[in-house]
Amino acid sequence: MTSNPFSAEHRCALRHTPQVVALAGGVGGAKLAAGLQAVLPPGALTVVVNTGDDFEHWGLTICPDLDTVIYNLAGVNNPELGWGRADESFAVLKTVGLLGGEDWFRLGDKDLAVHLRRSEWLRQGSSLTEVTDRLRRALGVPSTVLPMSDLPVRTLVHTDEGDLPFQHYFVGRRCEPCVLDVSFVGAAEATLTDAVYTALAQADVVVFCPSNPYLSLDPILSVGEMRSLLPSLRAPKIAVAPIVGGQALKGPAAKMMREMGYPVSPVTIAAHFDGLLDGFVLDKIDAAAAAHVRMPALVADTLMHDLPSKAQLAATVLEFAATLWPVLASRPAP
C-alpha cells in the first residue's frame, strides 16, 4: 500500500488533516474513490456523487451511482460486472418477472435491500443526504458519501431515436442510439446541499474522478451554483482522464464523443472542463497529448485493476495536487 502522499511540510502548512473531495459517477469514479480512501486517514474523503441516473423502479428509489460508490468503498461491489454487489442472487427479480413485472433492470436481492431501506426512509421524510449517510455507515464505509443534491435531477439523453431517460438509454437500449446532446432535468431548480457546500469549502483537494464527463460529471456541475463555486475554491482541482488510448475504460464515453463530433482524446476532456481545473492527469499511453492540455498535466499509469493500483493512482493525484498548492496559495481569496 502507498504511504500517505501528504508530506510533513504540506501537512504543517494545512494545520489539519487534509480533506479531499472527489466528484464521481459510477464505476471509474468509484474505483478512484476507493483508492483515495485507502491512502487517506479515515474520514478525510468526501465523495460527491451524481444522482442524474436515479430513477423510480418497482415503486422504489434507485440511486445507481451512489450505490456503486458505497459498494466500492465498502469492498462489497461486484468487480466483474462493474455494478451491483458481489455474491449476489436474483430471486426477487425472477419472481417479479414471472408476475409480469419489469425485469430489464437487473436488481439483485442484496442490492434490493438497500433500495427498500432507502425508499422507506425517503418516504418517512429523510433527505437523500441523510439516507445515504445511514447506508454508508451501515456498510462500514469510513468516508462521507454525498448525493450532489437532495432535489431530483434527471439526466435526459437526446438521441437520434428521440429523448431517452438515462436508464432507458443506458440499460434498456444498451447505449446503442446515437447521442446528440445531454440535458439535466431539474438542475436549474436543484440546489447544492449544505453538506456539499461545506465539504467543498473545506476541501484541500478536489478530484474529478475518471467518470464519464457527459453523463457522470456534467450533472454534478449542473447543480445550482456548482460551476461558479468551483473556481472560487482555494483547493486545487485535478481531473483524471477517463479516456485512455482512444478508448473509454468503461461505458459509452468514447462512443458519445465520436457521435457528438469530438476527438476521442484526453485533450477533449481537459477542454471540456476548461476554466474549472488546475491540473490534469492522463495515462502514459497518451503522454504525447499532455503538451496539448492547457494546464499543468501529469502523465501516470491510470489503469486501476486492483486496490493497490487504485491507491497508487490516488497517491499520484494527491502528490500532484500538493505540487500545485504554492501556486494556488497566491490566489486572492474569493
Place this chain on the structure above:
Amino acid sequence: MTSNPFSAEHRCALRHTPQVVALAGGVGGAKLAAGLQAVLPPGALTVVVNTGDDFEHWGLTICPDLDTVIYNLAGVNNPELGWGRADESFAVLKTVGLLGGEDWFRLGDKDLAVHLRRSEWLRQGSSLTEVTDRLRRALGVPSTVLPMSDLPVRTLVHTDEGDLPFQHYFVGRRCEPCVLDVSFVGAAEATLTDAVYTALAQADVVVFCPSNPYLSLDPILSVGEMRSLLPSLRAPKIAVAPIVGGQALKGPAAKMMREMGYPVSPVTIAAHFDGLLDGFVLDKIDAAAAAHVRMPALVADTLMHDLPSKAQLAATVLEFAATLWPVLASRPAP
C-alpha cells in the same frame, strides 16, 4: 379426486353453474378453499379474505391472509411452515437485517416480489380488489379472490399487556399475551366492495372456512353491512369448526377461547356465529357435541392433510349444503 358434489337434480334446480363463496382467513381457510377449488368448475369459487392482519412493513403493504389463500390456491404455498411460499429464499431479509432494518417478520424473496408488485400498484391508485385479482391471475389461480374491503380494517388485540396490533401479537409476541378482547379498527367506516356484495348475492352456498373465529372471520363479519346481509341471502351458510378434539388445528384459537372464558369446543364456535349459519360441520372426534349445536349439524372427517382430503371435506360441505336448499327455498324472499 371426489366427483362434483352437485347432483344433476340440484344443478337443474339452479339452472346455472353453482357459485360458492368461502369466507377465509389464513391457513385453515386456505386449505378448505383449495379443496373447494378442486371439486368445483373453474371460476365457481370466490374466496372473501380477511384483511385485518394487513400491515405496512419496509414501506410495503403486506396482506398475509390474501397471500396465504392465493399461494394455496396456486399450489405454491409452503405446507410445512403454513405461511409463505415453497422453495423460498431469504437473501433480502438477511441484508435488510445487516443494514439495521426490521427482520422479525420473515419475508421471503418470492413473497417479497408479490408485496413489491402490490405496493406499487396500490400507490398508482389501483384498489386492493383490482391488485389482488391481478396477482391471483399472474399465479394462475382460476378462482376469484377478494379482500373483504378496499378500505383498511386493522385487527387490534386487547391483551393483559395492553393493546397490540395483530402482527405484533401474532408474530412479534408469538400469541403469548393473554387475550381479553379483539376489535377491528376502521371496520365501522369500511364498506363491502361491489365485488363482495355481488358474489354474496349470487352465491348458492356460503362457507365459513375453519379459520380462527375471532381473528379471521370476525373481521370479515365486522365490515359494513356484512352481518345484516348474510341472513338475507338465499344461499345456505355452512361453517366448518376450526376446533377439533379440544384443540385448534393451527394458531391461537383454542388458547384465546380459554383466555376469554369459553369452552374449547365446536359448540362455542356454533354459538359464536348464532343467527348467521344454516348448517355446521364438526369433526367425527367431536360427534357427541353435534347434539348441542342448535342447527343442522354434520359430523365428518375435517382433517385436511393433503389435496384429496381437502377436496373430500369440500365435497362433504357442498353435499351438506345441497341438502339444506329445499328448506331454504321456502324462506320468504328478503
